[in-house]
Amino acid sequence: MITEVFFIISIVLVNVGHLVKNIAFVITTPPNSNLTATAINIVTSALAMNMSVVGVFFYQDGVLNGSQHVALPNDEYQAHQQWQLLHHKYNIPLHLCATAAEKRGLSDDINDKQTTNVHEAFILSGLGELVELNVKADRLVQL
Amino acid sequence: MSVTEKSVAILNASAPLSNANAKDSLDVALIFGSYEQTISLYFQADGVYQLIAEQQPELIQQKDFLKTFAALEFYDIENIYVCHHSLNQRGLAEKFSIENVQVLNQDDFAISLHQHQTILRF
Amino acid sequence: MSMLHLVRTSAFQTTDFEQCLNVIQASDTIVLLDDGCYNVNHDLWQIALSKITLSALYIIEAHALARAITIDKQNINTLSLDALMTLICETEKSVTWQ
Numbered sequence: 001m002i003t004e005v006f007f008i009i010s011i012v013l014v015n016v017g018h019l020v021k022n023i024a025f026v027i028t029t030p031p032n033s034n035l036t037a038t039a040i041n042i043v044t045s046a047l048a049m050n051m052s053v054v055g056v057f058f059y060q061d062g063v064l065n066g067s068q069h070v071a072l073p074n075d076e077y078q079a080h081q082q083w084q085l086l087h088h089k090y091n092i093p094l095h096l097c098a099t100a101a102e103k104r105g106l107s108d109d110i111n112d113k114q115t116t117n118v119h120e121a122f123i124l125s126g127l128g129e130l131v132e133l134n135v136k137a138d139r140l141v142q143l
Numbered sequence: 144m145s146v147t148e149k150s151v152a153i154l155n156a157s158a159p160l161s162n163a164n165a166k167d168s169l170d171v172a173l174i175f176g177s178y179e180q181t182i183s184l185y186f187q188a189d190g191v192y193q194l195i196a197e198q199q200p201e202l203i204q205q206k207d208f209l210k211t212f213a214a215l216e217f218y219d220i221e222n223i224y225v226c227h228h229s230l231n232q233r234g235l236a237e238k239f240s241i242e243n244v245q246v247l248n249q250d251d252f253a254i255s256l257h258q259h260q261t262i263l264r265f
Numbered sequence: 266m267s268m269l270h271l272v273r274t275s276a277f278q279t280t281d282f283e284q285c286l287n288v289i290q291a292s293d294t295i296v297l298l299d300d301g302c303y304n305v306n307h308d309l310w311q312i313a314l315s316k317i318t319l320s321a322l323y324i325i326e327a328h329a330l331a332r333a334i335t336i337d338k339q340n341i342n343t344l345s346l347d348a349l350m351t352l353i354c355e356t357e358k359s360v361t362w363q
Binding site for chain 1: 149151163164166167170171174175177178179261262263264
């Protein structure tokens with residue numbers, strides 16, 4: 001019988017010269033591009049610094065990150081899965097631009113039967129979401 | 144929660160017809176305009192081709208989305224800047240498909256771009 | 266009013282970096298990342314050095330090493346992605362050249 005003792009430690013991090021900020025990202029690169037790995041690493045850095053990532057907006061080929069059926073070789077960087085992990089761990093809203101998604105065959109209402117090929121970690125949003133993110137965030141970074 | 148409104152600039156660097164950057168960029172400009180956000184458009188490098196008059200995209204099965212530039216005025220998007228150096232490099236005259244275009248020399252173009260808080264580039 | 270320039274493409278391939286240098290101001294910062302790292306060996310880098318103080322020129326170390334790019338501290342400073350995030354917070358605005 002092991003009694004597990006949980007120590008809850010509150011650490012107040014005082015970062016001199018750096019305030020926690022709200023940041024949002026615009027992603028235009030597809031999951032099989034190394035540029036997307038860089039983007040994910042940058043988003044991860046922001047989270048590690050306790051910044052609030054208010055949302056990620058996927059535009060142009062970036063929407064492909066939200067496909068349910070991305071299959072990359074096992075020994076390669078799984079960008080699409082990394083986004084899903086970030087979403088589930090940090091509750092970061094992942095917005096796919098609906099019109100960009102449609103153009104690339106991504107839909108949550110295939111043949112009007114509400115079948116979807118968009119992964120559940122992502123939501124289809126209008127371009128207006130980009131405007132909202134720009135208003136909410138202190139910084140909007142395009143990658 | 145009111146925040147000082149951030150001024151947005153879109154920097155256009157792509158020619159209009161071979162890829163979707165120009166149209167995707169214009170869609171973003173119009174959405175900011177429709178939300179009444181301050182937005183300015185900049186055209187540099189091959190982006191200057193987007194505004195050249197008398198193009199005929201329909202000849203290559205391309206929708207003439209360039210007509211949509213006329214909608215900018217409707218959304219009060221009036222700050223439109225073109226880089227003079229880029230026009231020169233391409234031997235282009237200052238004949239544009241819309242009015243309200245300001246041609247700036249490199250220094251002024253740079254100074255103007257620096258005035259905005261959010262910059263997106265297509 | 267300074268701006269952070271994230272340069273992600275090679276000047277040997279596209280004119281993105283040249284365009285960047287055409288709008289740069291003396292108080293700006295340049296960060297080379299992804300294939301932008303190759304720019305440190307391009308002729309245009311001399312222009313960057315003439316316009317921006319060395320302390321505001323950076324290259325993401327891991328991205329340079331991945332590409333076997335030797336980093337000469339006389340030409341550029343190294344930066345981690347974490348430090349890049351700090352830079353993004355500290356600079357009022359950024360533009361990405363890709």
